[in-house]
Amino acid sequence: MTDSPPRSAPETDVLIVGAGPVGLALGLALHRRGLRVCLADARPDGAGERDARVLALAHGSRQTLERLGAWPESGPSPISTIHISQRGRLGRTTMRAAEYQLPALGYVTPAGVLYGSLRAAAERAGIQILHEAEVTRVDTTATHAQAVLGDGRTLDARLLACCEGAIHGAADALRTRDYHQHALILRVQIAAPHQGIAYERFTPEGPLALLPLGEDYSVVWTLPAAQAEQYMALPEADFRAALQAAFGNRVRFTATHERARFPLGLRARGNPVGTRCVWLGNAAQTLHPVAGQGFNLALRDVWALAETLADAADPGEARLLAAYAHARALDRRSTIGFTDSLVRLFSNDDPLLAHARGAGLLALDLCPPLRHFVAKRMLFGARAWP
Numbered sequence: 391m392t393d394s395p396p397r398s399a400p401e402t403d404v405l406i407v408g409a410g411p412v413g414l415a416l417g418l419a420l421h422r423r424g425l426r427v428c429l430a431d432a433r434p435d436g437a438g439e440r441d442a443r444v445l446a447l448a449h450g451s452r453q454t455l456e457r458l459g460a461w462p463e464s465g466p467s468p469i470s471t472i473h474i475s476q477r478g479r480l481g482r483t484t485m486r487a488a489e490y491q492l493p494a495l496g497y498v499t500p501a502g503v504l505y506g507s508l509r510a511a512a513e514r515a516g517i518q519i520l521h522e523a524e525v526t527r528v529d530t531t532a533t534h535a536q537a538v539l540g541d542g543r544t545l546d547a548r549l550l551a552c553c554e555g556a557i558h559g560a561a562d563a564l565r566t567r568d569y570h571q572h573a574l575i576l577r578v579q580i581a582a583p584h585q586g587i588a589y590e591r592f593t594p595e596g597p598l599a600l601l602p603l604g605e606d607y608s609v610v611w612t613l614p615a616a617q618a619e620q621y622m623a624l625p626e627a628d629f630r631a632a633l634q635a636a637f638g639n640r641v642r643f644t645a646t647h648e649r650a651r652f653p654l655g656l657r658a659r660g661n662p663v664g665t666r667c668v669w670l671g672n673a674a675q676t677l678h679p680v681a682g683q684g685f686n687l688a689l690r691d692v693w694a695l696a697e698t699l700a701d702a703a704d705p706g707e708a709r710l711l712a713a714y715a716h717a718r719a720l721d722r723r724s725t726i727g728f729t730d731s732l733v734r735l736f737s738n739d740d741p742l743l744a745h746a747r748g749a750g751l752l753a754l755d756l757c758p759p760l761r762h763f764v765a766k767r768m769l770f771g772a773r774a775w776p
């Protein structure tokens with residue numbers, strides 16, 4: 391941060407750095423609240439449509455995306471039931487949408503499709519997006535924020551919203567953990583219809599999730615880094631056999647497609663706000679995908695920020711940013727802690743822990759109020775929002 395001479399009022403209230411799914415959702419939410427926004431993204435237009443990730447969206451996220459006019463028209467695949475178990479051990483639990491009077495517990499969509507519908511909604515709203523505009527430096531003072539682009543251009547605003555998808559450098563009070571795991575993601579064809587059932591299966595190597603996507607399953611298979619690398623190189627039949635052995639026989643796989651790999655870790659800023667600056671999405675916290683919480687948490691942050699800044703004369707005012715950080719502290723802290731605990735508790739072969747896990751899953755199964763608490767937590771976040 392540097393001190394700068396006084397300037398005239400900028401034309402943009404909020405400059406959003408990064409037009410990925412979180413930056414676009416924020417642009418839409420702020421625009422809807424009457425703020426003037428501009429987005430700058432390093433990549434060419436449409437690059438986000440090639441995102442290989444597949445996202446499980448909670449029911450609450452569907453409501454938010456509908457309000458933003460960005461729910462994908464192609465209709466994400468509904469999850470009617472979530473089946474949770476651990477391989478080779480006792481204990482399992484099942485959650486059903488009907489228990490919560492909901493049409494679905496969640497929805498599954500390719501991240502590229504979601505990006506496309508957010509991008510189209512931003513275009514309909516007339517939101518300005520600069521492409522191939524990498525922000526190389528940001529300067530903020532008590533009165534002003536400025537971003538400098540790679541080509542030397544400067545963009546002024548009252549508030550910078552950093553949605554650049556990663557936490558760079560030594561951020562304040564950063565919480566980090568390297569899980570030494572990679573997520574292997576792929577699509578798998580199956581022998582019988584999935585009927586909307588999602589599976590979360592905990593194995594000693596790491597969690598293995600099957601998410602219904604169209605007529606197939608999208609798989610997120612967490613593995614030690616070296617094993618993931620080895621599996622990436624296997625011929626299809628050998629790879630499929632390894633996947634079948636890891637998952638068990640509840641679902642029979644007939645073909646696998648489109649393998650991709652992501653290194654996993656936890657990186658979270660202690661404080662998501664600074665002087666005329668706020669960090670959202672993966673730039674605020676990058677989580678393990680075990681419980682599919684990253685984008686869902688980010689959308690709750692986006693909505694809360696837009697509500698806090700609605701009708702504000704100065705959206706970069708320290709008082710407003712502090713109010714936002716305070717309002718989001720519980721949900722952020724508990725979602726980060728929940729995800730981290732799940733990985734550490736379920737990704738090992740300690741026999742004592744295996745018994746505790748089995749007892750925990752059994753308790754969830756036998757005790758509906760406890761199960762409902764966990765389900766609502768996953769559907770709506772810490773405060774069962776909205």
Ligand SMILES: Cc1cc2nc3c(=O)[nH]c(=O)nc-3n(C[C@H](O)[C@H](O)[C@H](O)COP(=O)(O)OP(=O)(O)OC[C@H]3O[C@@H](n4cnc5c(N)ncnc54)[C@H](O)[C@@H]3O)c2cc1C
Pocket residue numbers: 407408409410411412413430431432433438443444445446447501523524525526553554555556573575610652670671672673679681682683684685686687688
């Ligand atoms: C395997 C896997 C599975 C997942 N599954 C789920 C799930 O089921 N449910 C869920 O909720 N979440 C899930 N997540 C998390 C989710 O993918 C992320 O939370 C989400 O995609 C983050 O979006 P973002 O917009 O913050 O970042 P990104 O999508 O990375 O976008 C960042 C944007 O910023 C731009 N940018 C970067 N640097 C600059 C710069 N200097 N100047 C200008 N622009 C810049 C980039 O070009 C990019 O367009 C998963 C993650 C992984 C890895």
